[in-house]
Amino acid sequence: LKEIVTQGKLVSDEIIIDLLSKRLEAGEAKGESGFILDGFPRTVRQAEILEGVTDVDLVINLKLREEALLAKCLGRRICSECGGNYNVACIDIKAENGRPGMYMAPLPPPPQCASKLITRPDDTEEVVKQRLRIYQAMTRPVEDFYRSRGKLLEFDLPGGIPESWPKLLCALNLEDREDKQSAAA
Numbered sequence: 001l002k003e004i005v006t007q008g009k010l011v012s013d014e015i016i017i018d019l020l021s022k023r024l025e026a027g028e029a030k031g032e033s034g035f036i037l038d039g040f041p042r043t044v045r046q047a048e049i050l051e052g053v054t055d056v057d058l059v060i061n062l063k064l065r066e067e068a069l070l071a072k073c074l075g076r077r078i079c080s081e082c083g084g085n086y087n088v089a090c091i092d093i094k095a096e097n098g099r100p101g102m103y104m105a106p107l108p109p110p111p112q113c114a115s116k117l118i119t120r121p122d123d124t125e126e127v128v129k130q131r132l133r134i135y136q137a138m139t140r141p142v143e144d145f146y147r148s149r150g151k152l153l154e155f156d157l158p159g160g161i162p163e164s165w166p167k168l169l170c171a172l173n174l175e176d177r178e179d180k181q182s183a184a185a
Contacts, residue, residue, distance in 0.1 A: 008130035009139070012040055017049050024054055042139045044136060049145065057148040060168075064157045066095060066132065068098055073128045075106070079113040086117065091160075104160035166178045 004011050020040070027035060037096040050056060064072070068091050075089025086109040095101035109117060122128075146152040155165050155171055 003138060008122060008127035009048040010134060013043065013046050013049065016046065017053070020050075021053055029084070032036045041142055042135075044141050044145050047142050054060070056146075056151060058153060059151050060155055060172075061143055062155055065099075065102065067094065068104065068157075069132070070128055070156050072104070072126070073123050076120060080116045080118045081107060082108060082116075083185065084113055086113070088117075100158075102159055120143075160174055163178060175177075 001011055001015070020037075024035065041050050042079040071089045072087060072089050075087045075091075077086045077088055078084070079086070085107075087107040089104070090106050091102060093102040108114075143152060143154075153171065155168055160169060
């Protein structure tokens with residue numbers, strides 16, 4: 001799996017569905033009553049299979065401008081010791097042609113992690129652009145799949161966590177709780 005992901009390719013549907021089914025069954029056995037999937041399903045076929053495995057209440061499409069997404073991926077860093085995720089990119093896109101500007105401050109590591117940061121092997125410009133090409137070809141139709149079922153919420157990320165988190169909670173009709181403030185956007 002690591003080799004496939006490092007090349008910017010997608011893991012086969014069979015492997016993903018098998019892993020997901022096992023995880024959902026284990027969660028149900030432990031009394032879990034819900035779940036959130038991040039980055040799945042990525043194909044219409046996966047979405048169709050997923051609907052046969054479980055009920056999907058809502059799909060949130062977090063939309064980010066391509067130039068911001070590329071900068072964010074290239075600025076992503078992981079602490080080699082604790083596994084914490086950080087981002088060294090400062091994204092500052094000026095408003096133009098009727099499009100609003102966007103600012104995302106870096107997400108710096110704490111001092112104990114600063115010297116231990118590494119870059120994921122798949123966070124290269126070439127691999128990220130390949131993932132974007134795959135998204136356009138294979139994943140964008142998933143949006144239409146869920147839109148036609150009335151299960152798609154489109155959410156344009158207005159900026160970093162401080163700007164996006166409260167607006168996302170509002171869009172979902174959820175109250176903002178202190179313990180949720182640390183979620184990454």
